[in-house]
Amino acid sequence: MINMRKLSYFIQEFLDRPIWVLIACFSVVCTHLIFDGTFVRMWNLHNSRKVLENRIEDIQQKNERVENRMKKLSDSRFLEREVRDRFNLVGEEDIIFIFSDEDL
Numbered sequence: 748m749i750n751m752r753k754l755s756y757f758i759q760e761f762l763d764r765p766i767w768v769l770i771a772c773f774s775v776v777c778t779h780l781i782f783d784g785t786f787v788r789m790w791n792l793h794n795s796r797k798v799l800e801n802r803i804e805d806i807q808q809k810n811e812r813v814e815n816r817m818k819k820l821s822d823s824r825f826l827e828r829e830v831r832d833r834f835n836l837v838g839e840e841d842i843i844f845i846f847s848d849e850d851l
Contacts, residue, residue: 761767780786819825830836837843 761771820829827838831838
């Protein structure tokens with residue numbers, strides 16, 4: 748009976764101090780978030796967001812380079828130069844030099 752009175756008195760004193768109640772509630776919520784795994788999942792989502800933002804930025808830069816290249820492809824001189832460089836072709840007016848490594 749004495750222990751119940753002490754407990755009742757302690758609870759009443761505790762509830763009369765709003766700051767202590769706030770601290771206790773905050774502690775319970777933080778403990779729940781940590782042990783439930785919600786806090787860890789939120790942290791991982793934040794990190795994933797950064798990774799995705801970086802990937803979006805990289806893809807936008809690549810997209811811009813492709814668009815610039817496509818604009819250049821409308822120019823026939825650029826297109827001819829690309830074909831020559833890529834497939835080792837020569838034009839009708841080009842001069843070809845062939846060097847031999849063997850001594851004659």
